[in-house]
Amino acid sequence: MAHVKCLDPGASPLHFFGSELRRLRERAGLTLAQLGDIVYLTGSMIGQVETAAKVPKDEHVPRIDAALGADGALVRLWGMVKRYRLPVWLRRIVHFEATALEIRTYQAQLVHGLLQTPDYARAVLGVLRQDELAARLETRLERQEVLAREAPPLLWVVLDESVLYREIGGRATMSRQLEHLLTFRETDEVQIQVLPFSVGAHTGLSGSFTLFTFDGHPDVAYAEGYVDDWASLNSEEIRTRSLRYDLLRASALSPADSADLIARVMEERYEHRPEHLA
Structure with missing residues (x-):
């Protein structure tokens, strides 16, 4: 007998949505694969939505709702789910950076x-x-490996x-x-643009904020706070x-002019002439 993962509807709104999806699917007498065939998704994807391991795209929900005869219940529930923060495990910055387009x-x-x-x-x-600083630094730098991928x-x-101009770590470090x-x-x-x-x-x-775009998943807005971070879809x-971001980008210097400004600050404030100008 296949192992069926137990659900905890109270863990988060996303978990509650998944538990309702499973309840309606089982009431309809459909397997994961059968429902997937109807709505043009894989059974694996349906299962991961049920267990809150993945987030469905907005256009998936009406198709699933109709296939299960939910009469709009899942669509209405999805509208509520999106107004709440994502579960902590799903909004880890490393996960977002590693999977974003x-x-x-x-x-x-x-x-x-x-x-x-x-x-x-550092x-x-x-x-x-200062505790575990070396380990935390290693984790921070490992995140940068996404930029070295064949398709970053x-x-x-x-x-x-x-x-x-903010001298983090001193003048040499800033330079x-x-x-x-x-x-x-x-x-x-x-x-890179400078505002x-x-x-x-x-x-x-x-304050600072980030927008992530994914393939096959909804966009996510993310920001880090003093105590915690938050994410929203x-x-x-x-x-x-x-x-807000488009307006910031339009107001900022062009990438070329931004590079010129960075080089000028290096030379004038930190007395370091960039190599290409040396």
Whole structure:
């Protein structure tokens, strides 16, 4: 007899949705494979939605609802599910970065983790605690391996100009960090723009945030907080943050002009002339 994973409907709204999907499927007398055939998904995908291991796309839900004769119940429930945070395990930043096709991020305080040098990352991670720093640093740097894949995600970063001047780890560390940013100037998969002070008020004043685009899964909006991080697949939240990001990108310097500014800050503030200008 095949092992059937027990469900915990109270674990999260996503788990409750999965348990209702399983209940309705079993009431209809359909196997995972049979339901998958009807709605043009694999039985494995249906099973992973039932156990909250995967998130269905918006267009999947009405098809599943109709196939199970749920009379709109799953569609209405899905609308509620999207208004809540994703389960902690599903919103781990490593998971998002490893599976995304495109990562769009605005960083108000720091260089994004995927672009940090070891010294810069060590200084950031060691601000509040030094315990297990080596292990935490290794984990941070391992995340950057996604950029070295044969088919890496498109990473589009908008940095507030203040990031260039905030001396994380000291002048030498900052100089090397800015030089590292310049190594991506000829890389199509990594685009870096700087949002200059001259812009004044802008749509990123409330803080850093990231948008992830996936293949076969809904987009996710993500942000790190002081105590915890949060993630949402609410379509309204995605639209709002996408607009905010597009406006930030439009207000920022072009990638070429941004690289010139980074090089200028390196030389004028940190007294380090970039190699290509030496």
